[in-house]
Amino acid sequence: MNLDQKLAVYYWMQLARTFDDRMVAHWKQGRGIGGAFSSRGHEAISVGASYALGPDDVVLPMHRDLGAYLLRGLTPREVFGNLLGREIGPSRGRDANLHGLSKLDAGIIGYISHLPHSMPVALGVAMSFVYRGEPRVAMTYTGDGASNSGLYHETLNMAALYGAPLVVIVENNQYAYSTPLREATKVASIAGHGSGYGMPGVTVDGNDVEAVYAAARAAVDRARNGGGPTIIEASTMRMLGHAIHDGAEYVPPELLATWEARDPVSAIRARLASEGVPVADLDAVAARCSAEVDDAIAFVEASPWPDAAAVTERVYAD
Amino acid sequence: MQTETTTSNFGFSSSDVATTGRELTYIGAITDALREEMRRDPSVLLLGEDIAGDFGGAFKVTKGFEAEFGRRRVVNTPIAELGFTGMATGMALMGLRPVIEMQFADFISTAFDSIVQFAATAHYRGLGAVPWVIRAPSDGGLRSGPFHSQNPEAWFVHTPGLKVVAPGTPADAKGLLIAAIRDNNPVIYFESKPLYRTMKGPVPAGDYIVPLGQANLARRGEAVSVITYGAQVREALAAAGRLADEGIECDVLDLRTLKPLDVDAILATARKTGKVLIVHAANRLAGVGAEVAALISDEAFEWLDAPVKRLCGLDTPVPFSPPLEDAYRPNAEKIYEAAKESARY
Numbered sequence: 188m189n190l191d192q193k194l195a196v197y198y199w200m201q202l203a204r205t206f207d208d209r210m211v212a213h214w215k216q217g218r219g220i221g222g223a224f225s226s227r228g229h230e231a232i233s234v235g236a237s238y239a240l241g242p243d244d245v246v247l248p249m250h251r252d253l254g255a256y257l258l259r260g261l262t263p264r265e266v267f268g269n270l271l272g273r274e275i276g277p278s279r280g281r282d283a284n285l286h287g288l289s290k291l292d293a294g295i296i297g298y299i300s301h302l303p304h305s306m307p308v309a310l311g312v313a314m315s316f317v318y319r320g321e322p323r324v325a326m327t328y329t330g331d332g333a334s335n336s337g338l339y340h341e342t343l344n345m346a347a348l349y350g351a352p353l354v355v356i357v358e359n360n361q362y363a364y365s366t367p368l369r370e371a372t373k374v375a376s377i378a379g380h381g382s383g384y385g386m387p388g389v390t391v392d393g394n395d396v397e398a399v400y401a402a403a404r405a406a407v408d409r410a411r412n413g414g415g416p417t418i419i420e421a422s423t424m425r426m427l428g429h430a431i432h433d434g435a436e437y438v439p440p441e442l443l444a445t446w447e448a449r450d451p452v453s454a455i456r457a458r459l460a461s462e463g464v465p466v467a468d469l470d471a472v473a474a475r476c477s478a479e480v481d482d483a484i485a486f487v488e489a490s491p492w493p494d495a496a497a498v499t500e501r502v503y504a505d
Numbered sequence: 506m507q508t509e510t511t512t513s514n515f516g517f518s519s520s521d522v523a524t525t526g527r528e529l530t531y532i533g534a535i536t537d538a539l540r541e542e543m544r545r546d547p548s549v550l551l552l553g554e555d556i557a558g559d560f561g562g563a564f565k566v567t568k569g570f571e572a573e574f575g576r577r578r579v580v581n582t583p584i585a586e587l588g589f590t591g592m593a594t595g596m597a598l599m600g601l602r603p604v605i606e607m608q609f610a611d612f613i614s615t616a617f618d619s620i621v622q623f624a625a626t627a628h629y630r631g632l633g634a635v636p637w638v639i640r641a642p643s644d645g646g647l648r649s650g651p652f653h654s655q656n657p658e659a660w661f662v663h664t665p666g667l668k669v670v671a672p673g674t675p676a677d678a679k680g681l682l683i684a685a686i687r688d689n690n691p692v693i694y695f696e697s698k699p700l701y702r703t704m705k706g707p708v709p710a711g712d713y714i715v716p717l718g719q720a721n722l723a724r725r726g727e728a729v730s731v732i733t734y735g736a737q738v739r740e741a742l743a744a745a746g747r748l749a750d751e752g753i754e755c756d757v758l759d760l761r762t763l764k765p766l767d768v769d770a771i772l773a774t775a776r777k778t779g780k781v782l783i784v785h786a787a788n789r790l791a792g793v794g795a796e797v798a799a800l801i802s803d804e805a806f807e808w809l810d811a812p813v814k815r816l817c818g819l820d821t822p823v824p825f826s827p828p829l830e831d832a833y834r835p836n837a838e839k840i841y842e843a844a845k846e847s848a849r850y
Contacts, residue, residue: 245599278631289632296598297632304623307588311595311603318550318577318601325595338618341588348583502665504634504689 188397190462196238196396197455198472200230203254204452205476206263209484210270214431220272221283226253228394228426229358231451233328234258235399236356236419239407240326245294245312247305247327250285251358251425255328260293263483273490280493281501302333306342306355313351313410324410326354326403332363334377340384343418347385352410354403355418358393360425365437378420386416393421394451397458423451529708532701534675535640536566537708538682539604543574545712546602549686550578552589553606557581563608564642564701590616590639594624594691597637602686610643610695611655624691625666634689638682643671644697644736644786646834650825656735656787656818661693662764662796668717669764671695673738675706677761680715688717695763697736704739720767722774726754728848730774732797733784734760737835741784744840753848763793768800775801779810780847784835789817811850816843 188196207226214223226233233254237246240259248255256266261277269276270284277297278287289297296312298305309327316323333339334357346353357377361368374380381388387409391402399421406417424446428435456469529537542549551567557579561568571579582589586607593603607613613620616639624635645654661669668690672678678696685692723738724745731741738759745755756774760767775781781801783794794815801813819833 276631282630287630287632289630291598291633296595297630299623299626299630301618301622304591304619307591307619308595308598308623310588311592311597312599313595314592315596315599315601318596338587338591341583341585342591344583345585345588345592501631502629503668504628504636 188400190464192238193397193455193459194464194472196234196400197459197469198476199234199238199254199258200396200452200455201473202257202263202476202479203230203234205473206253206257206266206480206483209480210267211427211431213484219270219431223270223431224250224285225427225431226251228424228446228451229360230254231396231399231455232356232358232393232421232423235396236326236328236354236403236421239400239403240324241407241411243294244324244326244407245296247296247298247309247312247325249298249302249305249328249330249358251330251360252328253285256285256288256295259295260290261288261295263479264486267483267487268490271487272492273487274493275487275490303329303336303339303342305329306339309355310342310346310351310353313346313353314349316352317349322411324352324354324407326356326407328356328358330363331357331359331361331368331377332366332371334380335371340380343380343384343386343416346416350413350415353416354406354410355416356403357418357420359420359422361442362425362429362438364429364433376420378418381418386418389417389419391419391421393423394446394449394454396451396455527707527710528705529675529679530702531675531678531697531704532564532566534679534708535682535696538679539567539570540573541711542683542686543570543578548600549602549604550580550596551604551606552580552582552593554582554584554608556606562606564698566606586612586615587619591619591623593637594619594627594635597635598627598633603637604686605637605639607639607641609653610641610657611652613639613641613657613693617660620661620667620691620693621664625664627666628690629666635691636689638685638692638694640682640694640696642698643695644699645823645830646699646736648825648827648830651822654823654830656695656785658693658695658763659787659792662793666691667764668692668762669695670717670762671697671735672761673697673700673735673759675704675708676713677715677721677759679708680713681717681761683712684714684717687714692717695735699736700739715761717762718765718767720761720770721759722756722770723759724755724757726756727778728753728755729780729782729844730756730758730778731782731784731840731844732758732760732771732774734763735786737784737786737840740835740837741840743837744844747837747841748844748848753845755844766797766800771797771800772805775805776808779808780850781813782816782840782844782847783813784816784840786818786834788820789815790820792817811847814843814847816840
């Protein structure tokens with residue numbers, strides 16, 4: 188990545204982090220509605236991988252991918268609007284928190300709770316590109332927990348079989364809710380699934396945005412050039428609980444401390460500083476992110492609720 | 506009437522997609538609809554197990570399709586119903602119109618999660634339209650046992666965001682399938698296996714649409730309303746013919762679409778006769794008949810002259826052995842008896 192690219196991903200990672208911090212604070216103050224899912228620790232994966240996509244590609248993130256949603260075209264206002272159940276949210280109050288953040292015309296297909304249900308949908312998106320002969324790529328994100336489900340394996344098998352232009356990012360954040368990966372599978376390498384289905388499997392440090400970008404970029408280019416799908420296992424740590432209510436007392440504190448020392452947002456900041464970017468410039472990026480999130484929250488809190496009389500509308504397309 | 510009940514391989518061979526002028530078998534009408542739509546609209550494609558090549562699917566519905574349309578549009582899938590149904594949803598979101606052949610309706614439970622959680626909710630949640638169709642070969646009477654005889658329509662009728670159809674004639678098999686393919690929502694199309702090659706009838710050539718949500722009054726009478734769908738329409742008409750010989754004239758309402766129900770047609774016949782018998786092969790508890798009965802209770806109570814009765818499959822798995830399956834399943838004889846009892850009430 189060149190310096191401009193690194194500055195760009197820093198901005199998106201910082202925006203996701205600032206948003207996330209403010210979201211968590213909002214909920215802890217009792218001002219949230221329902222649940223909330225933190226992306227803390229996942230910024231390098233969600234931003235680094237999506238940054239490798241082209242403008243016409245389609246992304247299907249999961250609930251730790253605030254960075255991907257923002258980078259690909261949702262505004263902080265739209266996302267916070269969804270969190271607070273307002274009409275401005277992409278689901279217009281129909282779907283909760285980071286679920287339902289779709290903007291199809293921007294190539295964003297929001298996730299649903301049932302991981303890995305975005306995977307076969309992403310495969311279908313990729314197959315639509317093949318069907319129409321378009322040089323486009325679909326990328327989806329899922330988790331280590333979902334890698335144990337049958338649907339995940341069905342999708343990998345079909346993606347390889349059909350040579351689909353699909354990139355699957357598995358965010359191995361060590362825990363599926365309270366269950367550590369070692370208690371869910373005997374297999375040490377999720378990327379190793381790739382060889383089982385006839386596709387490349389790549390392991391990458393999920394806290395190093397440049398490494399994530401490089402792996403994703405290679406996979407996106409291969410997919411676009413007819414080389415078929417890739418699975419990328421990006422390792423990180425879920426730094427907060429499964430959702431806002433979860434204190435994650437089951438995670439050893441020393442494990443969190445180890446990963447905190449490798450925080451992906453701090454890491455890209457440090458790298459930029461070491462390459463000569465003045466700290467004042469980095470602080471200016473952070474301040475801009477803060478202002479954007481402030482604006483989003485203020486805007487959303489004053490924005491209208493959905494009309495209850497419209498609750499039965501839009502179950503069906505015309 | 507069910508001449509295929511004792512033959513092997515579900516009674517079907519590859520040679521009998523019969524066409525006589527514009528008379529088609531029920532299954533021939535399904536093939537005709539698919540071919541029409543694939544010729545008309547390049548965004549229509551087929552997905553399913555064993556559907557491509559000379560084989561053309563377990564029931565031969567798509568025999569010859571690969572030769573005409575190519576592998577690109579006639580896509581064989583692995584045995585992965587959940588996966589390829591999700592794949593169809595992705596294709597549909599991007600503007601294609603996939604038609605899935607679920608090899609047997611019984612196997613649709615494997616794909617249930619993707620249908621009810623993702624596809625059915627996508628539009629409401631602000632994502633977009635999901636214009637796919639799942640063809641689900643359903644229904645029994647063919648001595649096929651618990652896993653190849655089911656009528657699982659109630660699961661889907663209960664799910665907001667889906668549409669559900671169940672044709673009972675060759676013409677409706679064509680017209681409803683074309684309507685389903687052109688609809689911008691996920692539609693489950695329950696085709697009735699016992700009708701496949703035992704029912705032949707006039708089917709309009711070319712573009713022929715039976716709009717979703719419109720029932721058909723298949724026979725008119727004053728004494729009793731028999732409300733039904735799918736293969737039981739034929740049974741109900743046979744029963745109504747026999748009752749007419751005895752001076753008992755029945756309305757036979759073929760629902761055709763189970764979601765959305767044709768509320769006006771249901772209420773019209775209930776208010777006309779005041780005596781209603783609801784018939785379906787699916788088991789009774791919380792079935793489509795329960796909803797129809799509740800609707801009549803809500804909206805036509807003042808017109809009723811008899812309890813609304815249901816004649817349905819039993820609340821058991823679908824049994825295999827002929828005496829057991831015959832005990833399980835409604836038929837013309839049972840409808841005759843039940844409608845007569847309602848008429849006498």
